Amino acid sequence: MPKKISLTRYLVEQQRMEGHIPPELRLLLEVVARACKRISQAVSKGALGDVMGSAESENVQGEMQKKLDIIANEVLIEANEWGGHLAAMASEEMEGIYVVPNRYPQGEYLLMFDPLDGSSNIDVNVSIGTIFSVLVKPEGAGVSEQDFLQAGSKQVAAGYCVYGPQTTLVLTVGDGVTVFTLDREQGSFILTEEDLRVPDDTKEFAINMSNQRHWAAPVTRYIDECMQGRDGPRGKDFNMRWVGSMVADVHRILTRGGIFMYPWDKREPDKAGKLRLLYEANPMSWLIEQAGGASTNGQQRIMDITPTKLHERVSVFMGSKNEVERVTRYHSEA
Numbered sequence: 001m002p003k004k005i006s007l008t009r010y011l012v013e014q015q016r017m018e019g020h021i022p023p024e025l026r027l028l029l030e031v032v033a034r035a036c037k038r039i040s041q042a043v044s045k046g047a048l049g050d051v052m053g054s055a056e057s058e059n060v061q062g063e064m065q066k067k068l069d070i071i072a073n074e075v076l077i078e079a080n081e082w083g084g085h086l087a088a089m090a091s092e093e094m095e096g097i098y099v100v101p102n103r104y105p106q107g108e109y110l111l112m113f114d115p116l117d118g119s120s121n122i123d124v125n126v127s128i129g130t131i132f133s134v135l136v137k138p139e140g141a142g143v144s145e146q147d148f149l150q151a152g153s154k155q156v157a158a159g160y161c162v163y164g165p166q167t168t169l170v171l172t173v174g175d176g177v178t179v180f181t182l183d184r185e186q187g188s189f190i191l192t193e194e195d196l197r198v199p200d201d202t203k204e205f206a207i208n209m210s211n212q213r214h215w216a217a218p219v220t221r222y223i224d225e226c227m228q229g230r231d232g233p234r235g236k237d238f239n240m241r242w243v244g245s246m247v248a249d250v251h252r253i254l255t256r257g258g259i260f261m262y263p264w265d266k267r268e269p270d271k272a273g274k275l276r277l278l279y280e281a282n283p284m285s286w287l288i289e290q291a292g293g294a295s296t297n298g299q300q301r302i303m304d305i306t307p308t309k310l311h312e313r314v315s316v317f318m319g320s321k322n323e324v325e326r327v328t329r330y331h332s333e334a
Helices: 007-018 023-049 067-080 118-125 209-214 217-227 247-256 278-292 321-333
Strands: 054-058 064-066 087-091 108-115 128-136 157-163 167-172 176-185 188-191 202-205 261-263 294-296 316-319
Touching: 007 023, 007 108, 007 176, 007 188, 007 217, 023 128, 023 157, 023 167, 023 176, 023 278, 067 108, 067 118, 067 247, 067 321, 087 278, 108 157, 108 278, 118 128, 128 188, 128 247, 128 278, 157 217, 157 247, 157 278, 167 247, 167 261, 167 278, 209 217, 217 321, 247 261, 247 278, 247 316, 261 321, 278 294, 278 316, 294 321
Parallel strands: 087 108, 202 261
Antiparallel strands: 054 064, 108 128, 128 157, 157 167, 167 176, 176 188, 261 316, 294 316
16 A cells, blocks of 8 residues: 655655755645645534525625635634744735734745635535635835735745545645645545646536626637537537536646636626636646646736736636637637
C-alpha cells in the first residue's frame, strides 16, 4: 500500500527540497487548509448545525447572504489573522480590506478569498467551495487597498476546496496543480493526484443556458455551433454540464476537460462580467493555466488584467486550450 503523503509533508518538501516556497508561505497555506477543514465540518452538518438558510443580510455585492457565507468568512479571518504571515485580507463578502490587527505581527502576504462559492446550492446539498489567492505585499509602510490591485500573474499561491462527496483541496504554487483529499479519520489532507492536466480538446461546455438571449454575438455563435453537433461545423457532439458553483464546474474541467464560460451579457451592460477578478477569476485562471489550459475574458489573458478596484468583475472563458482559443477568436473577429 503506497505511503500517504499529507499536505504538511508535501509543503515542507516543496520548501526544503524544491525551493518553490518560503517557510512563511508554507505556514500560511497550512492555516488556510485548516480553515477549510472547519468550513467543511460546518457544511457537512447542514440542518443539524443550524447553518442552513438565509442570514437576512446583503453583502457588498448586493447579494443575499446565507448563514454559511458569514460563517465561512469569519472562520477564514479568525484562522489567519494571528499567525504573523499576513498583512491583510480581502473577501468577496466584505466591502473593504481587513488589516491584521496591531496586537498581532504583520507578515508579507495578502490573502484574498471567496469564502463560500456557489452558496445558492447550500440548501439543496450540491457541491460548494472556498477559493483563495495569495499575493506578496508591495514594499512600503502600512497596507492599503491599492496593494491588492495586482495582476493575477503576480500570485504566489492559489487554490480552492470543494465540499462535495469528498472534501478536496486543489493547489498550485506555480509548479503544476496538486490535489489533496480530506481523510476525516486522520483529520489530514492527503495527496491523491499530482500534475493535473486539462486536455487540449473537449466535447463538454459549462454555461448558464437560461441567459442565452442576453449574450453577445460571439458567445451565441460558439454555443450554436456546439449545439449543432456532428452535423454542424464542429463535426462532433457536445454535452452541456452546469452545476452553478464555479468550484464544482472548474473542478470537473480540471479533472476531465471542458470549457467554463460566464460571459458579459446585456442585462448589466456597464459590468464587464459577473465573476470577481480577484476572488474567483484570477486564482481559477492560474490553476487552469498550470494544468495546461487557457483563460481569457474574450479579449485577453485574464491574469494580465491589472485590477482597478477591489470587487472588479470580469467575463470568463477557461478550460481546454483549443476551445478557449476558439471562442476568444470569435470575439476578435466580431
